[in-house]
Amino acid sequence: MQLPEAKQKFIETWGKLGSEWGINRTMAQVHALLLVTPDALTTEQVMEELSISRGNANMTLRDLMSWGLVEKQLKPGERKEYFYADKDIWNIARQVAKERRKRELEPVLKTLEELVQVKGDKNDPDFKTFNKSMTDINKMSKNVDRMLDTMLKADESWFWGSIFKMFK
Amino acid sequence: MQLPEAKQKFIETWGKLGSEWGINRTMAQVHALLLVTPDALTTEQVMEELSISRGNANMTLRDLMSWGLVEKQLKPGERKEYFYADKDIWNIARQVAKERRKRELEPVLKTLEELVQVKGDKNDPDFKTFNKSMTDINKMSKNVDRMLDTMLKADESWFWGSIFKMFK
DNA sequence: ATAAACTTTCAAAAGGTTTTGAAAGTTTAA
DNA sequence: TTAAACTTTCAAAACCTTTTGAAAGTTTAT
Numbered sequence: 001m002q003l004p005e006a007k008q009k010f011i012e013t014w015g016k017l018g019s020e021w022g023i024n025r026t027m028a029q030v031h032a033l034l035l036v037t038p039d040a041l042t043t044e045q046v047m048e049e050l051s052i053s054r055g056n057a058n059m060t061l062r063d064l065m066s067w068g069l070v071e072k073q074l075k076p077g078e079r080k081e082y083f084y085a086d087k088d089i090w091n092i093a094r095q096v097a098k099e100r101r102k103r104e105l106e107p108v109l110k111t112l113e114e115l116v117q118v119k120g121d122k123n124d125p126d127f128k129t130f131n132k133s134m135t136d137i138n139k140m141s142k143n144v145d146r147m148l149d150t151m152l153k154a155d156e157s158w159f160w161g162s163i164f165k166m167f168k
Numbered sequence: 169m170q171l172p173e174a175k176q177k178f179i180e181t182w183g184k185l186g187s188e189w190g191i192n193r194t195m196a197q198v199h200a201l202l203l204v205t206p207d208a209l210t211t212e213q214v215m216e217e218l219s220i221s222r223g224n225a226n227m228t229l230r231d232l233m234s235w236g237l238v239e240k241q242l243k244p245g246e247r248k249e250y251f252y253a254d255k256d257i258w259n260i261a262r263q264v265a266k267e268r269r270k271r272e273l274e275p276v277l278k279t280l281e282e283l284v285q286v287k288g289d290k291n292d293p294d295f296k297t298f299n300k301s302m303t304d305i306n307k308m309s310k311n312v313d314r315m316l317d318t319m320l321k322a323d324e325s326w327f328w329g330s331i332f333k334m335f336k
Numbered sequence: 337a338t339a340a341a342c343t344t345t346c347a348a349a350a351g352g353t354t355t356t357g358a359a360a361g362t363t364t365a366a
Numbered sequence: 367t368t369a370a371a372c373t374t375t376c377a378a379a380a381c382c383t384t385t386t387g388a389a390a391g392t393t394t395a396t
Contacts, residue, residue: 003295006286010302013279020272022190024354035301038293043373053356058374079364079371087297089304104188111181118174125206127171129255133203134178136257143328150335159334160311166330167318192384211343221386226344247341247394 007036011050026052030060031069031085040073040082068095090156101148109145112138175204179218194220198228199237199253208241208250236263258324269316277313280306 001009011032018028033049034041041049047057061083064070069092073082086092115134120127151159169177179200186196201217202209209217215225229251232238237260241250254260283302288295319327 001282001286003286003288003292003298006283007298009279010283010298013276017272017276020190022188026354036294036298038297054373055357055375056355059355062374081373087301087304089301089308093308104185108181108185111177114169115174115178118169118171120171124171126204129206130171130175130178130204133255133257136255140257140261143331147331150331162334163311163315163318166327194384222343223345223387224385227385230344249343 007033010036024060024063026050026056027060027063030057031064034064034070034083034085035087037085040084042080042082044080046083067099094152097148098152101145105141105145105148109138109141112141175201178204192228192231194218194224195228195231198225199232202232202238202251202253203255205253208252210248210250212248214251235267262320265316266320269313273309273313273316277306277309280309 011029014032014035015025015029018031019025029050030046033046043054043057043061046052046061047054050057052060061070064083064085065072070083070085073084075082112134116131116138118130118134120131122128179197182200182203183193183197186199187193197218198214201214211222211225211229214220214229215222218225220228229238232251232253233240238251238253241252243250254263280302284299284306286298286302288299290296
């Protein structure tokens, strides 16, 4: 396989994976494009490479910046804005974990906390089942939250090292 | 908050979380309903509780079975099929991890393996960037894969215990 | 064999999300 | 100023996914 074809394949694959995990396909594709591009690209170049409209490119690049995955670069003497993606995969993973935790896990944790408090008749099977599920899901969610916290603070090799020591 | 309202809130919350993570909202809602219901429900009851059509209920329940989250129960002397969800949250998490790994991570790993093999000019910045990204993403994906493997084989309390020992 | 009870299918409709592109807005240079 | 270069907006269109519901299929009891 040649480089241009391989890039294309990566962009497709990353886009598909993104959409399976609730990330807009185009956003994942733009990110993939920037990941395999050594230097920063303009909106124009992103539009060109992926055959998408100006509006789409603009909005997607802003989204990627709000996720902390892409940064704007201004070159001296130039009006155009350039976009550059951090290529450090551990940083990327942490950044995504951090954002999804804040956007999605935290609100759920808050709701579960309320639902665990719901009182009812201890002999009512409906209540018993509800209460047990809420308690268990709440515990697991908190564990996930703590694991993410560990990951966010950790250095890559230390984190995986510790994980794999689990089965030494 | 009263039990019926609380159930409703859980169903909503779980549905929203599901859709944020690429799982059909209705599927997550049906699963949530079964999680807070002590006994097995018929298609009819699911339709009723969530105000969805027969076709939708049928297809969603089959999907949940294919994910290994719900099982069909037949009661002696009855024609109707009943659907029951395993309430063990660790089992559920493992089952979801197992399926998503098989359906989504494995194909990506296979593609990355190919993309890492792509040869090119070591002085070409395009090639260097592509190759580094593929190598790094491949390594991280393999680590995730191994972590999932550990999780799938593990007992709940042992797994979290080991995770939290990481920061003792 | 028949009919009632129940499940499955799938084309069409509804609903939701993403994309477009032209217009409006902004910044910079002269 | 003015106008060129560039970015942002957003209503409408395109696209994609989900849902519906009636019809077809299946199973069981008589």
